Amino acid sequence: MTRVDVLVFDGVDDLDVVAPYEVLDLAKRMGAGISAAVVALDGDGVTTQGGLRLGTTAKWAPDGATVLLVPGGGxxxxxxxxxxxxxxxxxxxxxxxxxxxxxQVFASVCTGAFLLAAAGLVSGRPCTTHHRAAADLERAGGRYRAERVVDDGDLVTSGGITSGLDLGLHLVERFAGAEYATSVAKALEYERRTA
Incomplete structure (x- = not known):
């Protein structure tokens, strides 16, 4: 079973969390062998950028996760x-x-890439973030690419906000196959984008 932990924090962008989580959870319900959990360092819930109170579904236990996915926000x-x-x-x-x-695979949505950069994970590597933060990502050591999803093996980053859907679909395809990714996209009535 591939487990993806979505690591949340106060001020996280609502869609950065919910978009990939929805994709991954739907893949699980389709039998893809993927599970998703929402985790926080302290185990408590958080308040999103939009003011929603978001609870966690599992405890922070990174050694059990295949992918640690870090959303952005604020x-x-x-x-x-x-x-x-x-x-x-x-x-x-x-x-x-x-x-x-x-x-361990690390992934990010939007400006979550800066938290990966601060952990030393993007230095000299191809990656992406929200287009308005591209120059900042390069200053943080990453090699910005204007793409929806950039997969560099153990580092998978996605662009701004709605690209979290594409990141989720990319992870489904990578870990469970293209047929599952296509089925999930069809169920969501979403057309995958690359740019």
């Missing part, structure tokens, strides 16, 4: 909850750094 506002607050705290990047192991 990047445009430098203060308040969101990616910048997590960067200042350092706890989430440190937890990601501690989770590195040979078979």
């Amino acid at each position: 990047y445009a506002a430098k203060d308040g909850a969101g990616v910048h607050a997590e960067l200042r705290s350092g706890a989430l990047p440190e937890a990601l750094r501690a989770a590195i192991r040979p078979d």
